[in-house]
Amino acid sequence: MRTSHWMRLAVAAVAAATLAGCGLGDPNGSDGTDTGNAAAGGEVKGTVSLQTWALKPKFTAYMEGVIDAFEKKHPGVEVDWLDQPGDGYSEKVLSQAAGGTLPDVVNLPPDFALPLVERNMLLDVGKADATLDSDYVAGGTAAYRFAGHDGTYGYPWYLNTDVNYWNAELLTRYGLDPKKPPATLDELITAARTVKRKSGGSVYLMSRKPGLMDFANAGVKLMSDDGTRFTFNTPEAAAVLDTYRAAFKEGLLPKDVLTETYAGNTKLFSSGTAAWTTAGGNYITSLATDNPGLAPKVVSSPAIGIPPLYVQGLSVSKNTKNRATALALARWVTNAENQAAFARLTSIFPSTKASASDPFFSKSDGTNAGDAKVTAFSSLAQATMLEPVRANDAIKTVINQQIALALSGQAGSEEALDTAVARADQMLKD
Known part of the structure; x- marks a missing residue:
């Protein structure tokens, strides 16, 4: 193509x-x-x-x-x-x-x-x-x-680059310490479980599905050295999907996170529906315009894993x-x-x-x-481009579709990743 x-x-x-x-x-x-x-x-x-x-x-x-x-x-x-x-x-x-x-x-x-x-x-x-x-x-x-x-x-x-943003008011309300926010995926899921239980399900902590950057942060090599094929169909990537599928099944993520109607975690954060989002280093300044009441309640922390560039x-x-x-x-x-x-x-x-x-x-x-x-x-000194430049929007759409199937349980994690790699590789050749 x-x-x-x-x-x-x-x-x-x-x-x-x-x-x-x-x-x-x-x-x-x-x-x-x-x-x-x-x-x-x-x-x-x-x-x-x-x-x-x-x-x-x-x-x-x-x-x-x-x-x-x-x-x-x-x-x-x-x-x-x-x-x-x-x-x-x-x-x-x-x-x-x-x-x-x-x-x-x-x-x-x-x-x-x-x-x-x-x-x-x-x-x-x-x-x-x-x-x-x-x-x-x-x-x-x-x-x-x-x-x-x-x-x-x-x-x-x-x-x-991206950093984490937390609604300190919500974290405190649901028994979490905004001065010590989650710093790993496991800590994030544990905290999300606490927020769900104490909020009665009215507030989410996690509000996005995983993608290529999450695989990269799990140590997965996304492409071959010569850049001719994708290589993210690994046990480590499957484990990431397994973890998110269990979280989704448990109700720790919004039901529509896998659909086209999903508003996005930044919008959910701005509305107070989610207590965590990721965004650029100047996000609070723009948030002050969109939701001036929320902006003073936000605290930041470094990105989980390798910062994206x-x-x-x-x-x-x-x-x-x-x-x-x-x-x-x-x-x-x-x-x-x-x-x-x-x-x-x-x-x-x-x-x-x-x-x-x-x-x-x-x-x-x-x-x-x-x-x-x-x-x-x-x-920025540690940040790197986590997604390969060959993963264009069309390729990422195909990959995200398979990730959604895995999280919903309509496909196994390994099956979804194998299909995603095969289709993405074919798109590289077209």
């Missing part, structure tokens, strides 16, 4: 008019050293294009300031900036690549970068920039390394005609100073190691929102 989709886009792109490029460029690393020239093996000069994803109009002033500063640092350099709307962005990028109009520097999350890596269209920035691994958090650079392909194909730009990055086209400047620009946009300024404007975290000492992220202001932000930020 991926190949035919690529070919259709290629034909459309060739027939269409040539698209204008966009740009960024500079060599400054997070430590302020000028590494771009050495990494690229050339002088930072000329014009480069930079493409971002859905940053206009909210962050126009910020991006223009970053670009202006880069051009001032490198007299004579000109950056052409293009921002694409949110909808259809992956298809737009594939169309540009197929038509030979991929910008020099392009904003790509890892799953959008992978199809271009498979077609040898992105530069190995790890090979071009010797300081990449020393300047950025390990999970961020690892997100741009793909099974079956040597190299690193993006600078991590901005990050997020959500990544945006900047990749460099392998066909750029201005390699030194493109690399320099990618470094400039993602350096510690520019990332920190961006993070102060929105609900994201920087990906540079130098940011670890920034008190804005590492020190709480004493509020529960400040505590949650610090919890999330401190988790």
Whole structure:
């Protein structure tokens, strides 16, 4: 399916008019050293294009300031900036690549970068920039390394992760200590049983079914080393499903958690129906708008197991005609100073190691929102992408359908996992 989709886009792109490029460029690393020239093996000069994803109009002033500063640092350099709307962005990028109009520097999350890596269209920035691994958090650079392909194909730009959020009022009401919330799946189930018993079933603690991230946290290898097949049909993954099926049968999860009518654990948490949810590090701030009465009652704790990592990055086209400047620009946009300024404007975290000492992220202001932000930020050093980038939405839908069958008892755990792997593997080949 991926190949035919690529070919259709290629034909459309060739027939269409040539698209204008966009740009960024500079060599400054997070430590302020000028590494771009050495990494690229050339002088930072000329014009480069930079493409971002859905940053206009909210962050126009910020991006223009970053670009202006880069051009001032490198007299004579000109950056052409293009921002694409949110909808259809992956298809737009594939169309540009197929038509030979991929910008020099392009904003790509890892799953959008992978199809271009498979077609040898992105530069190995790890090979071009010797300081990449020393300047950025390990999970961020690892997100741009793909099974079956040597190299690193993006600078991590901005990050997020999940933390646990607990309704302290409900925990206290039902005999649990909000200062010592569950830290393992077994503790979570025990606490959920207590909440069910003492609330008479009117409140849930657990309110979501498991997925690939839960398998990964159980030590399950999700894909083969070459990225050609899924491997999560293991006894360890079956044990996870067995545990959740028993919890579901016991009534520790909402009945509709397996159906299309399920509202989602964050909505249930916001409404007071569930006492636990997971969300990004700035969730309490948004909750204060949705439910201002609940927000002050929320406490946070680190994610159970390995924290998940959500990544945006900047990749460099392998066909750029201005390699030194493109690399320099990618470094400039993602350096510690520019990332920190961006993070102060929105609900994201920087990906540079130098940011670890920034008190804005590492020190709480004493509020529960400040505590949650610090919890999330401190988790980034250990966070990793738990779901393989090849597990796209269609594949995850098939996997989740089989998980639902296992939890409802309509299929055994091993049978459901075997079916999920077989169908997901076939989708990789289509």
